[in-house]
Structures are given as structure tokens and as C-alpha cells.
Amino acid sequence: MVGFGTALRLEFAGASRFTNASAAWREVASLASVADAVNVPGTGLIAFGTFAFAAGSAATSVLHIPSIVVGRRHGRAWVTRINPALDADSATGAGTGTATGTGTGRDAYTDLNTALPLARVLEAAQHVDFTPGTFTPEAFLAAVDTAITAIAEQRVSKVVLARDLVGRLSDAADTAPTLCALATNYPDCWTFAVDDFIGSSPETLVAVTENTVTARVLAGSAARGTDAPTDQQAAIDLATSTKDQDEHQYAVQSVLAALRPHSPGVTASEMPFTLRLPNLWHLASDVEGTLSDGSTSLDLVDALHPTAAVAGTPTPTAMALIDEGEPFDRGRYAGPVGWVGADGDGEWAIALRCAQIEPNGLVRAYAGAGIVAESIPVHELAETSLKFRPIIEAFTP
Numbered sequence: 001m002v003g004f005g006t007a008l009r010l011e012f013a014g015a016s017r018f019t020n021a022s023a024a025w026r027e028v029a030s031l032a033s034v035a036d037a038v039n040v041p042g043t044g045l046i047a048f049g050t051f052a053f054a055a056g057s058a059a060t061s062v063l064h065i066p067s068i069v070v071g072r073r074h075g076r077a078w079v080t081r082i083n084p085a086l087d088a089d090s091a092t093g094a095g096t097g098t099a100t101g102t103g104t105g106r107d108a109y110t111d112l113n114t115a116l117p118l119a120r121v122l123e124a125a126q127h128v129d130f131t132p133g134t135f136t137p138e139a140f141l142a143a144v145d146t147a148i149t150a151i152a153e154q155r156v157s158k159v160v161l162a163r164d165l166v167g168r169l170s171d172a173a174d175t176a177p178t179l180c181a182l183a184t185n186y187p188d189c190w191t192f193a194v195d196d197f198i199g200s201s202p203e204t205l206v207a208v209t210e211n212t213v214t215a216r217v218l219a220g221s222a223a224r225g226t227d228a229p230t231d232q233q234a235a236i237d238l239a240t241s242t243k244d245q246d247e248h249q250y251a252v253q254s255v256l257a258a259l260r261p262h263s264p265g266v267t268a269s270e271m272p273f274t275l276r277l278p279n280l281w282h283l284a285s286d287v288e289g290t291l292s293d294g295s296t297s298l299d300l301v302d303a304l305h306p307t308a309a310v311a312g313t314p315t316p317t318a319m320a321l322i323d324e325g326e327p328f329d330r331g332r333y334a335g336p337v338g339w340v341g342a343d344g345d346g347e348w349a350i351a352l353r354c355a356q357i358e359p360n361g362l363v364r365a366y367a368g369a370g371i372v373a374e375s376i377p378v379h380e381l382a383e384t385s386l387k388f389r390p391i392i393e394a395f396t397p
Contacts, residue, residue, distance in 0.1 A: 003066025018302035128395035133164035159312035162368030190349035199354025219251035220244030220283035243374035254308035263289030296344025333366035
């Protein structure tokens with residue numbers, strides 16, 4: 001789904017950013033008149049969203065309702081036109097609007113009164129040279145040592161530490177070629193671009209479709225091999241690694257615990273499986289359940305974030321160690337990014353393999369690693385380097 005223009009932009013901040021967003025979206029949806037002839041997930045009134053990782057972040061959390069949405073799912077294509085009659089200065093995001101979804105089962109649109117943006121030939125992505133940001137490799141190694149000490153003292157079982165890289169675009173740089181590179185190179189990931197925040201994440205935070213909730217948990221990773229035999233061995237080593245299995249189970253259990261109040265019968269894969277991406281192997285588990293309380297996808301985002309996969313276990317202690325150990329604001333990195341529909345259904349990923357593009361052209365990329373008792377600092381640093389690859393390569397034509 002691709003959105004064009006702005007019908008309404010809602011901004012949130014602080015510890016209540018998710019609950020305020022959920023309430024504001026319910027209000028907007030209740031006041032909207034929606035005609036949806038296609039009726040598949042993503043048609044009708046939708047908003048794209050991106051949220052800050054931490055309550056104290058300076059980054060703005062946003063729900064962006066576009067004027068036009070072009071989408072395709074399971075062979076069905078559609079266009080939605082959203083015509084606002086909105087009270088944009090309402091503090092709670094109240095307003096009215098209309099959303100009309102029209103489309104066909106073919107890649108053709110037959111009922112368009114609004115011209116779509118013209119297709120264009122993409123030029124090569126602008127080359128960006130990335131250098132260490134606020135958190136140098138040496139400082140990251142020291143922070144990992146500190147985290148391992150905290151684990152040995154039994155203050156925490158796992159903590160995720162991230163570092164940053166920075167580069168610069170020219171003021172007129174077009175990021176569409178970068179997005180196309182991400183989508184092409186990582187077709188099994190969630191490629192996103194919301195409010196100049198771009199990336200290609202392998203991890204679903206939560207998806208809700210007609211009262212069914214699903215998630216995919218990723219924790220534990222290994223570099224791909226250099227040929228078929230070494231690649232297969234890398235997957236086997238990951239699947240049998242005590243360190244990675246422990247890290248993975250912390251993440252799975254945190255997701256199950258957060259979802260059970262909303263879906264008592266929620267279950268996870270009996271054993272994690274190895275997920276192959278172009279640059280990494282991941283340990284992955286799928287989670288599924290039936291909602292019992294009418295929660296929307298935004299409500300579940302509030303319940304789940306932050307998971308052990310991006311924060312640690314126990315979460316309050318891990319978050320405190322992140323605040324102490326990372327010398328920068330994560331912004332939207334590792335926060336929820338995705339979309340929500342008028343009925344509350346939606347799909348939200350964890351914002352990984354990502355970068356924020358600032359108004360001055362600065363590009364700040366992020367990558368992290370889960371630290372557990374068996375962690376070796378240089379290995380964790382190498383893991384972050386592998387996770388930077390999607391963004392670095394996307395900015396390297």
C-alpha cells in the first residue's frame with residue numbers, strides 16, 4: 001500500500017502515546033463515512049503510523065491519513081480516496097472524513113475521479129557514506145561488557161543494546177530508489193516509509209485480521225555462509241546454540257505474556273525455526289490466537305511494546321540499562337511501524353534495519369544486538385554490522 005498526500009496528521013508523545021493514538025483513531029473512524037466495495041485488509045479508511053521507542057523520546061509519534069491510497073493484496077488491486085472535512089486543531093485528534101475504496105481484481109482501476117501521481121523512471125539512489133554516530137564501536141563494546149556484568153549480578157536476564165551510523169544526503173535527494181532497493185533485496189520483510197523514516201524489517205510486532213491476532217518473533221541471529229555447505233552449517237549452529245535459544249525464548253515468552261489478557265488461548269510455534277534472509281539467519285517463532293476482548297491492533301501495540309526482542313528481560317530493568325548505556329535517543333528505531341484500518345485491524349512491524357532522514361539531509365541508521373550471559377562483545381559488535389547492511393547497501397547504488 002502506498003499513500004499520497006495528507007488528509008489528516010495526528011501526533012502523539014510520551015508514555016500515553018499508544019493509548020492516545022488508539023482513542024483518537026477510534027474517534028476519527030467513528031465519524032467517518034466509509035464506502036468500501038473491495039473489502040480486503042487495507043481498503044477503506046486507513047492510517048500509516050510510526051511510534052517512538054521510548055516514552056521520553058524527542059521523536060514524534062505519528063498517525064498519517066493519506067489523501068489517496070493505492071494497494072494490492074492477493075491479486076486484488078484498489079484505490080482509496082479520502083476526502084477530509086477535518087477539525088485538525090482538536091487536541092484528541094477528533095475530526096470527520098470520508099474514505100471510499102474502489103478497485104477490481106485486476107491491475108486496473110476503472111472508477112477513478114482523482115488522477116494518480118504519474119509513474120516515473122527511477123534514477124540511481126544517491127550514495128551515502130556512513131560513519132560511526134554517537135555510539136562508537138569502542139563505546140559499544142564497553143557497554144556490552146557493562147551489560148554482561150549486570151546479567152552476572154542477576155539484575156537482568158537480557159538487554160538489547162543498539163548503536164548508530166550517520167551519513168548525509170543532498171537536500172534534493174530522492175529516497176524512492178533506496179526504498180525500491182530495500183523492497184527488491186528483502187522481499188520477505190516489511191519495507192516501510194513513514195514520515196521520512198524508512199527501513200525493511202523482518203519482524204512482525206502484531207497483526208489483527210477479523211479477530212485473529214498473529215505475530216512473528218525474531219531473536220537470535222547468525223551470518224549467512226559463503227557457500228551452500230557453510231550456509232547450512234550456519235543455520236544448524238544457530239538452531240543448536242544455547243545462547244541464541246535462550247535469547248529467543250525470552251522474546252517469545254514476553255509476547256505470549258502480553259497477549260494472553262487479550263487472547264487467552266494464544267500459542268507459539270513448538271520449536272523456533274530458522275528464517276533465511278539475504279544477510280542473516282534468524283531464529284523465528286510464529287504466534288497466533290483469537291481475540292476475546294475486541295482489542296484493536298493499536299491496543300495490542302500498546303500491550304506488546306517493547307518486547308524482549310528489542311528491549312530485554314525483565315523489561316523495566318532492561319529499559320533502564322538502555323537509558324544508561326546508549327548515549328543517544330533511539331527515536332523511532334525498534335518502535336512500532338505499520339498501518340491501522342477503520343475497524344482497528346492492521347499490521348505492525350518492529351522498526352528494524354532502518355534509518356531516519358532528518359530535514360537537513362542527515363541519515364541516522366540503527367542496529368542492535370541482544371546481550372545475554374553467554375554474549376561475547378566482539379561478536380555482538382559484528383552482529384550489528386551485519387544488521388546495518390540492508391540500509392548501507394540501499395544507499396549504495
